[in-house]
Amino acid sequence: MTAAPIYLDNHATTPPDPRVLAAMRPFWERCFANPASVEHALGREAEAAVEEARAAVAALIGAEPGEIVFTSGATESNNLAIKGAARFAAAQGSERRRIVTVATEHKCVLESVRELRHEGFEPVVLPVDGQGLLDPARLAEALSVPTLLVSVMAVNNEIGVVQDLAAIAAAAKAAGALFHSDAAQAGGRVPLNVREVPFDLISLSAHKMYGPKGVGALFVRRRPRVRLLPLFSGGGQERGLRSGTLPAPLIVGFGEAARLAAAEGRLDEGRAAQQRARLLARLSAAVPGVRENAAKAPRIAANLSLTFPGGADAQAIMAAAPGLWVSTGSACSSASVEPSYVLRAIGMPEAEARATLRIGIGRFTSPRDIDTAADLLAEAWRRTVSSTVEQATAE
Numbered sequence: 001m002t003a004a005p006i007y008l009d010n011h012a013t014t015p016p017d018p019r020v021l022a023a024m025r026p027f028w029e030r031c032f033a034n035p036a037s038v039e040h041a042l043g044r045e046a047e048a049a050v051e052e053a054r055a056a057v058a059a060l061i062g063a064e065p066g067e068i069v070f071t072s073g074a075t076e077s078n079n080l081a082i083k084g085a086a087r088f089a090a091a092q093g094s095e096r097r098r099i100v101t102v103a104t105e106h107k108c109v110l111e112s113v114r115e116l117r118h119e120g121f122e123p124v125v126l127p128v129d130g131q132g133l134l135d136p137a138r139l140a141e142a143l144s145v146p147t148l149l150v151s152v153m154a155v156n157n158e159i160g161v162v163q164d165l166a167a168i169a170a171a172a173k174a175a176g177a178l179f180h181s182d183a184a185q186a187g188g189r190v191p192l193n194v195r196e197v198p199f200d201l202i203s204l205s206a207h208k209m210y211g212p213k214g215v216g217a218l219f220v221r222r223r224p225r226v227r228l229l230p231l232f233s234g235g236g237q238e239r240g241l242r243s244g245t246l247p248a249p250l251i252v253g254f255g256e257a258a259r260l261a262a263a264e265g266r267l268d269e270g271r272a273a274q275q276r277a278r279l280l281a282r283l284s285a286a287v288p289g290v291r292e293n294a295a296k297a298p299r300i301a302a303n304l305s306l307t308f309p310g311g312a313d314a315q316a317i318m319a320a321a322p323g324l325w326v327s328t329g330s331a332c333s334s335a336s337v338e339p340s341y342v343l344r345a346i347g348m349p350e351a352e353a354r355a356t357l358r359i360g361i362g363r364f365t366s367p368r369d370i371d372t373a374a375d376l377l378a379e380a381w382r383r384t385v386s387s388t389v390e391q392a393t394a395e
Contacts, residue, residue, distance in 0.1 A: 003323060003372075005322075005323050005324065005325050006323065006324050006325065006365075006369045006372055006373050006376075007325045007362070007365075008324065008325060008326045008359045008360055008361060008362075008365065008369075008373055009325050009326055009327050009358075009360055010302060010360035010361060010362035010365075011157050011158070011160075011185060011208075011302075011303065011327075011358060011360040012327055012360070013207045013208070013213065014207060014208060014209065014210045014211075014362055014363070015210065015362070015364060016207075016210055016211060016212055016253070016257075017210040017211075017256075017257065017260060017363070019256060019260060020210060020211050020212065020253045020256045020257050020260070021253070023252055023253060023255075023256040024212065024249045024250070024252050024253040024256075025249075027046065027049060027248045027249040027252050028249045031045050031046055031049070031248070032046075032248075033045070033046045033248075034046065034245055034246075034248075035047040035049075035050045035245075035246045035248050036235075036237065036245065036246070046248045049248060049251075049252050049255075050070075050246055050248055050251050050252070051065065052252075052255060053251045053252050053254055053255025053256070053258075054068050054070070054251075054255070055255075056255040056256070056258045056259045056262075057204065057217050057254060057255060057258045058219075059258070059259075059262060060187060060188065060192070060204075060258045060261060060262050061183075061187075061192045061193065061194050061202060061204075061219060062192070062193035062194050062195045062196070063194050063219050064222065066222060066239075067194075067219055067220055067221060067222050068217050068218075068219060069217060069218045069219075069220055069238045069239060069241050069242050070215065070216070070217055070238055070242065070246060070251055070254075071215075071216045071217060071218055071242055072214055072215065072216060073205050073206075073207070073213070073214065073215065073216035074106075074108075074182060074184035074203045074204065074205035074208075074216045075106075075108040075216075076216065076231075076242075077182075077203035077204065077205075077216050077217065077218040078106070078108045078109050078112060078151075078180075078182050078203045079108060079112050079231060080218055080228060080230070080231055080241065080242065081151070081180045081201040081203060081218055081220075081228070082099065082109065082112040082113060082116070082149065082151060082180065083112055083115075083116065083229075083231065084228030084229050084230065084231065084241070085148065085149050085178055085180070085200075085201070085226070085227075085228055086099060086116050086119070086121055086148060086149065087119070087228075087229040088227045088228050088229045089148050090119065090120070090121075091229065092227075094148065095146065096146045096147060096148035096176075096177075097120060097121045097122045097148065098121070098122045098124055098142070098145050098146065098147040098148060099113050099116060099121055099122065099123055099124065099147070099148055099149045099150075099151070100124045100126065100139070100142045100143070100147055100149070100150045100151070100177070101113050101123070101124070101125055101126070101150070101151045101152065102125065102126050102127075102128060102134055102151075102152050102153070102163075103125050103126065103127050103128055103341070103345040104128050104132055104153075104156055104158075104159075104161075104341075104342045104345050104346070105151065105152075105153050105182065106153065106157060106182055106184070109151055109153070109182055110125065113125070113151065121148070124142050126138050126139065126142060127345065128345055128346060129346070130294075130346050130347050131161065131294045131295075131296050131297035131346070132156055132159050132161035132294045132297055132342075132345075132346050133161060133163065133164075133297055134152060134163060134164075134168065136164075136167060136168075136171065139168065139171055140171060143171060143172070143174075143175035143177065146175075146176070147172070147175055147176070147177040148177060148178065149177055149178045149179075149180060150168065150171075150172040150177050150178070150179050150180070151179075151180040151181070151182070152165070152168050152179075152180075152181055153181060153182040153183070153184075153185070153186075154181050154182065154183040154185065154186035154190060154192065155183070155185035155186040155189060155190060155300050156185070156342065157184070157185050158305060158340060158342040158343070158358055159293055159294045159297075159299075159303065159305040159342060159343075159346070159358075160185075160294070160299040160300045160302070160303025160304075160305065161294050161297045161298065161299055162186075162190055162297070162298040162299055162300060164298075165181060165192075165197055165199075166196075166197045169181075169197050169198050169199060170198065173198045178200040178201065178226065179198065179199055179200050179201070180199075180200060180201035180202070180203070181199060181201070181202050181203070182203045183202050183203060183204055184203060184204065184205040184208050184216075185208060185300070186300075187204045187205070187208060187209050187258070187261060188209040188257075188258070188260075188261025188262070188265040188268070189209075189265060189268075189269060189300045189302065190300060194219060194221065199219065199221065200220075200221050200226045201218060201219060201220060201221070201226060202218070202219035203216065203217075203218055203219075204216055204217045204218075204219070206250070206253060206254035206257055206258075209257045209258065209260075209261045210257050210260065210261075210363060211253050211254045211256070211257030211258075212249075212250045212253040212254065212257075214247065214250050215247060215250035215251055215253070215254045216254075217254070218241075218242075220239075220241065228241055230242065230243065264363075268302075268363050269300070269301045269302070270301075271363075271365075272300075272301040272302040272361045272362075272365075273301035275361050275365055275367065275370045276301055276302065276303075276304055276361055278367065278370050278371070278374075279304065279359070279361075279370045279373060279374050280292060280304065282370075282371060282374035282375075283306070283374045283377060283378060286374065286375070286378035287308065287309070287377070287378050287381050288309070289309035289310070290306055290307070290308055290309060290381075291306065291307045291309075292304065292305065292306060293305040293306070293307060293343070293346070293348070293356065294346065301361075302360055302361040302362065303358075303359070303360060303361075304358075304359040304360075304361070305343075305356060305357075305358055305359075306356065306357050306359065307348070307352050307353075307355050307356045308355045308356075308357070308381050309355075310381075310385040311351070311355070311385065312355050312381055312384045312385050313354055313355060313384065314328040314354060314355055314356055314357050315328060315354075316384045316387070317357065317377065317380045317381055317384050318357070318380075320379075320380035320383045320384055321376040321377060321379070321380035323372075323376055324372075324373055324376045324377065324380075326357050326358065326359050326360075326373075327357070327358050327360075328340075328356065328357055328358065339353035339354055340353055340356070343356055357377075359373075
């Protein structure tokens with residue numbers, strides 16, 4: 001019997017928890033009504049389930065339920081936060097035009113900020129150090145010019161680095177700027193509390209925390225009130241910020257995923273830390289010279305960004321280990337595979353970036369999975385390096 005593939009790509013997406021699927025099922029089959037159809041009992045039941053889920057998502061970050069706006073995912077949440085805040089400020093005649101972000105942000109944040117240049121805003125993209133961390137001095141320099149918004153992600157999706165959000169938020173607020181954080185990779189993994197840290201806006205995604213794809217949320221602070229212009233027009237759902245029929249099954253699944261993350265997140269991280277150490281130790285013994293990236297930075301336990309030695313190519317390693325599902329640090333386009341901009345931002349040479357794999361340990365990863373994955377990677381690396389040497393000799 002062929003062994004089942006081992007999934008270690010949990011930063012790309014997580015498998016839905018069976019408890020999430022069970023919570024969603026009645027809202028696909030029995031209670032399928034539109035949550036806005038409050039004229040009848042089925043609609044009111046769907047509405048009540050949506051509000052219960054809203055409360056669970058809010059509780060995950062210490063927010064009030066009324067501060068949670070449901071969206072289609074973190075990409076939409078990030079666009080709504082950045083563009084919505086900028087356009088509202090412009091409509092009110094604000095003279096602040098600077099929007100500050102970081103070179104290692106997700107593409108949807110970087111592109112949202114850059115697109116606002118065409119609307120008269122000033123994008124400022126700050127560099128990071130070799131560990132992927134933002135230098136407070138560089139942030140302070142950027143904030144010396146009146147700034148509208150600072151957007152810094154909580155946990156990097158490639159290298160797992162955790163930024164000092166409390167210090168960054170404090171600096172932004174002291175400068176009179178709004179503070180937004182893309183927390184898609186942080187929800188359920190690191191503590192986030194909007195009553196302890198002065199976040200104005202936080203983006204979340206259900207499918208990064210064992211929930212369904214197609215649903216996310218944006219925290220929008222109510223006191224002091226943060227104002228946004230919606231991205232599109234419609235029936236006025238979600239405080240007028242995100243019109244459209246609410247997908248009750250997805251939202252219910254998101255709520256259950258958030259509830260589980262709040263209850264079990266620390267246990268998940270504890271298990272991930274043990275398995276991460278186990279994988280790194282076993283792989284280091286089998287592959288001399290393999291390097292963990294951003295090893296000195298604060299990080300989530302579930303992430304490993306590894307650069308392989310000997311001229312190995314990460315794509316080739318993946319091809320040589322078909323029983324293991326991981327990912328590279330590269331972004332694919334229709335024409336070519338380019339080295340990851342995140343790895344370039346931390347100063348990694350192109351050849352090393354092409355030899356880098358991203359490993360994401362998840363809730364359902366077992367110790368046996370870890371041992372097998374290490375063995376598969378080591379064998380794939382040996383075969384890849386051997387093939388590279390043979391090709392060089394032949395040439």
